[in-house]
Amino acid sequence: MTITPVHFFSHGSTMMLGEQSESADYWKKCGDEAIAHGVKGVIMMGAHWDCVGENKVEVSTNPNPGKSPVAYVHPSKYLDYTLVPDLESSKTCIDLLAKDGFDVTGNDKLDWIHDTYLILIRMFPDKCPPTTIISLNARFDPHFHMRVGAALRPLRMQGYLLIGTGGAVHNLYRNIWQPMLKYSDNFAQETPPEDWAMEFRQAVEDAISGNSGPELRRAITRLMKHPRYRDAHATDDHFMAAMFVAGAAGSEDDNGSYGRLHAETWELTNMCNSQFTIGAYA
Template identity: 45%
Template sequence: MTELAPVLFLSHGTAALLQEDSRVRDYWKKLGQDALDHGVKGVIIMGAHWNTAGGDHRKIQIAMNPTPDFMPLIASDPKISEGFEPNPDLQTGQRVIDMLCNAGVHAEADTKFNWMIDSQIAIVGMFGVKSPPITIISQNAYWDPFFHSRLGAILRPLRKERYLIIGSGGGTHNLYRTEWKYSLGWKDVFAMESPPDDETLEFRQSIEDVFCKNGAGPKLRRGLARLMKHPYFRDAHGTDEHYVSACFAAGAAGELDDEGTETVLGAEVWELRSQCEQQYVIGKWPPSWRIKSAVSG
């Protein structure tokens, strides 16, 4: 069997997750250390806040700014991200553009793109202020689940080269139903007076079932696309952008050769009452890739 890097679907949540004590914060650190211990070559990440608009349903952009600025992580202690500098991977970015264009995708470079929190939170949570080289991919604003799954499938071969592919979004993410009063008044994103709505809880269980009961392979790709027709999808996701990055991740682990690969829900926490910040890992780092310094440590 071909050795492949795992694929992640991470709910990036708010920047408060970087400082508040939770399983998610601890799990992010574990994921990052695990990647470093196995010689990760770079990270290819699709967030949820960068969407390529217009009339072209096959167009996306790749971040190719050599000196990008970045958004302040205002919901967390500034000391957590103090000294953080983006580490854009322009060489891999161009390679990603070429791979996508050769497959019929209208991919182009964005040389002015500045990093946003949908990528930053996950990157800082995993690697701290010094990350591996990063390639950021936009979504297409038509949010076609099959198209975004195909993007992941096109880039799947990079997993053989120790690239970590990440979709950053949300398990449930409906800003029309979030409750901010405890966050704004007491800086507590976990507080809630009542449990999440039944519809949100039902969808949260459905996405876990699709990931964990199907595992990797074509069933995962089809299952996540089908969930956009779930009767409670719109209750759980007021808009589509925090969901289709899951389809991107599924595409990167959605071939027949991926069948039998275990998918785990490693951690989750509820924020702002309605946001379920689930963290999924598809596959494992091959033991043979573990670097000697990590073994001896």
């Protein structure tokens, strides 16, 4: 049975849309590969949209979404890119999530945010594929978001590409901002990344590359107990996408399918934008 891979992409700062990088090259490669294999649509969980409620999750159903502005990036990089919401697949996602016990509703007012359309522009610069966005839950429970990915895993066997777009190391409070603010240079590396960033970055790679199936789910959720986790993530929002990916790529049927680090871009000294793919097109 044909099954699509799953991507955990670190989208980084908004400047990742404005500047070329190894990560951007890999995103484009993944988009080209998806088109070559006839991908039916994209299902994404980002980092900047969450909803309130103990068991609540929302699915994008806005038929004509706008784009939230992108700081430090010229509007020509994104303003004319046409978004393609997939309302039919949104309903499919709602049905799958409801069947799994989630309190799920559509959101027909959501304007898309850079964490999702930045990736889409880089992956599919010529034309946006039909796309559905899944919200976070504001409690940021790792097991909750893993279950969301698990509930939507069957879509991988229907030709959908599942993507979590967050961050491997993403602590805005501990970044070095001066070169970007003074010179618009987000890739300046006047000093090496600090040890806490390097240590947690390595823990993420070890968890994804060294585990498969249910062991992947355990390894990824357990990272939130890592002694360097709070240094690497002052807030939990950007790590929930990793939980979504673990759910989507961590069933018993995924045993033996290991993730791999394919590209990495350090920004603002301490932000590590690691790009992982789990599995491959059959």
